[in-house]
Amino acid sequence: MAIEVGGKTLETDEEGYLVNLADWTEDVANAIAKAENVDMSGNHWEVVNFLREYYNEYQIAPAVRVLTKAIGKKLGPDKGNSKYLYELFPYGPAKQACKIAGLPKPTGCV
């Protein structure tokens, strides 16, 4: 599979995750979000950027439980809870936000 962004064709896997992490740009994120019916707000970007930083540091996409805890630590308890994160990313903060962030699917997600 593939997506088209700004005239470029980017390869994705069968679930829509980018194959090459280096292909990611903010425009790519917006395009993936649009396809997922997610309207990117500042709060969405906060989570997406957090995920990218986490991946840079640890070379994995975090499990949802780990993400929730880490967000709470960094952005406060009103954001570090599943309700808040699922409202932003209805198909799962780990799965859907990782896709928009251009990361592989979190290890252990099926």
Place this chain on the structure above:
Amino acid sequence: MLHIVNKSPFEKTTLASCLAHAGPGAAVLLIEDAVYGATTLNAAEGALKGALGRVAVYALGPDLEARGMKERVIEGVKVVDYAGFVDLVAEHKTSQSWL
């Protein structure tokens, strides 16, 4: 003759066996996990150091780097890149991979 070893000296005895069987003037190339055998300050280095006068020992640089071992190479072991690997194979009439 070029001998190629790819397993750690702590996991397999292939490096010890290879060194025992490498004749004078032979070359030994350590790749993949065998590069740990080219490093200092460990229990396996004596055997390799003992062989250095008799055989030429090479280790693959990218494998050393990957394992964080580049700064610990035993003196006298020559570090080669992939092109150097190809040269070694080309220079020797025969090569043997120790499995």
Place this chain on the structure above:
Amino acid sequence: MTEAAMDLEAEAAGVVKKFMYVNRKAPYGTIYALEGLEVVLISAAFDQDVSLAFLDDGVYQLVKGQQTKGIEVKNFSPTYRALEGYDIEKLYVERESLEARGLTADQLLVPVEVMGRDELVRRMEEQDVVIAF
């Protein structure tokens, strides 16, 4: 179903068991180290009492300064630092294995508990499940 899978199912009933993952292989020459790490990350979701043991060439997995660009393989060493966030904090390293390889705890990329072979064996014997890679 394997014994380990049955033990994971027991967790559904609220039973916490002691799992030890034993790492004995160097990081890039074979796939064991990476696969083992992934299993550990996945199993973290089951809220069990997990510990990791590093012995023999497994201690090489934790060496600082790994740079894999030249062999075009993913450097997964930073992922060991994520284990704490997964509440996996019991990392045991066998002293004899470190010493044989001329390594010290400060050359490792995460805080670990270094212990002698006898102590490590004692902890291994306390486990409900031991899974080796």
